[in-house]
Amino acid sequence: MVTVEEAKKRITANAIALPTVLKPVPEALGYVLAKDVLASLSLPSFRQSSMDGYAVLHTDVSNENIILPIVAESKAGGTSKLSLKPGTAIRIFTGAPVPAGATAVIMQERTSVENGNVIIKEYPVAENLNVRNIGQQIREGDIALAAGTYLSAGAIGFLTGLNVQEVEVYRKPKIGILVTGDELVKTGDALGDGQVYESNSAMLVAALTKEGIHQVEIMYAEDDLASTISSLELMATRNDVIMATGGVSVGDYDYVGKALEAIGAETIFYKIRQKPGKPLLFAKTQKNHFYALPGNPASSLVCFYEYVLPALRLMSGRKDHFLPSFKLPISHAYSFNGERDEFLKASVSNAQVTSLEGQESFALRSFAVANALIYLPVTQQNVYAGDLVEVHLLPL
Known part of the structure; x- marks a missing residue:
């Protein structure tokens, strides 16, 4: 561990x-x-106006309410060959070329027009006012x-x-998702005794889609070693990363670890000192990464966000691979026993973080409304309202 x-x-x-x-x-x-x-x-590739208004020579505006004749018009997409003579103004629009000789644009709201003349109500006028210069x-x-x-x-x-x-x-990684568990039923089918609807694959596909990863293959394996081995071998020929959900604990029908060993994958680690998500396995071959995620949905999603997602981002060339992390005061006291760090589904609002009800490893309802995870190491088993805790912001 x-x-x-x-x-x-x-x-x-x-x-x-x-x-x-x-x-x-x-x-x-x-x-x-x-x-x-x-x-x-x-x-810009030419001098542009950043305002609707009037192009002028800024030194012509020598006092308030100066009056200049309007001699031409420059509109967006129009010619850049206009030239401004001193003592005149050119009507101009946002994005239009600033005429040669003009050194400022007076915004329309600071002017009025009478008898073909513009009255400028701004003074003094700085050089390059409202002008976007080349480059x-x-x-x-x-x-x-x-x-x-x-x-x-x-x-x-x-x-x-x-x-x-x-x-x-x-390139972004190609992902294979292997679903294991004879108790799992696809959405829309009738439930038999002891069966549950399989949700991990849809959950993981959604998380991958959010990350912009769309090449995802889903396969289902029966709870036997031969089926698990053949599924992993086939998926490894078509994908960079394979995520198996379930079948990684120590039960009699948990075959993923044995199957990975059988196909020659090197185990980098098995089990993490955390709750939920202890039975995470990471293995690799020369061409593939394998992540055996816990079958419990909340455990699986915690492990995806904390471990798999950073790896996928690194494989995609990103440097900011981990979830954004910062310290916030917790809204109420929380304590736990044991020797494992804890991740809590949480909600961040009003500059504080609140752990949600339903922290069990099977509970997704709290994950459905969470926007963060609280990370509490074993050295921080007792926190009180207002204490600072480490918060990992979820991609939403």
Whole structure:
């Protein structure tokens, strides 16, 4: 049995980024850049107005209520060949080219118009007021986004504005989910005596989808060693990571550990000193990672978020692989006995964290409304209202 800290160290030490692929920029959301992207043009590529208003020479505004004749108009998408003569103004709109000779844009709200003249009610006027200069955002040839950047919606927009059409990114892992347990029934089928509806696969697929991982295969194995071995062998030929749910404890019908041994997987650790989720097994071959998750749904999801998700993020090239972690005061006292660290389903609000009812390893209702996990090491078995505790924020 290993500690929580040791388990995370061993998993991250074995998780390396997968090979790279080329992705069209509109399809690269949620991926991580494998190479720097250089700007092929400056942004803005011409002087732009950031306001609707009037382009002027800032030194022409020598006092309040100066009056200048309006001699032309510059609109977005219009010509950039307009030129402003001193002592005049040009009507201009947001995003439009700032005429040559103009050094400021007076926002429309600070003006009035009479008989073809603009009365400027702003004074003094600074040079470059409301003007976006060439390269103000980025200059041609500079690094637009560095390798290792996670491609958010903003990044996709930024790259598209630079006319970048495809990027080299780290491939995301292909996932296999092996469901074990003869007591499990698929949703929609009739329940027999002693049976329950299988929910772990849907839960894990949902968590993977949230992470932007869509290549997921689900298989079901009977509670016997031969079926478990053949299923794992087949899934290993088509996936990078295989997650088995159930069949990893010490019962007579728990075959996942024996099956992994039979296919030549090296066990990195088995069992973590924590509650829930003690019987987590991590093994690997040269080509695959295997995570044998507990069958109890809440235990399975805790182990996914705390151990599997960080590994998947590292394999996808991400540096921020662990859940966001910070300290918050707990809203009420909590204590536990034993020699295992505890993870509590929790809710963060109003700058404090509250542990929820239903902490049992089978209970998903509390997970359904949780937005965080509280991590309590055995050295912190008794906490009182207001004490600071470690909080891990869940991806929602």
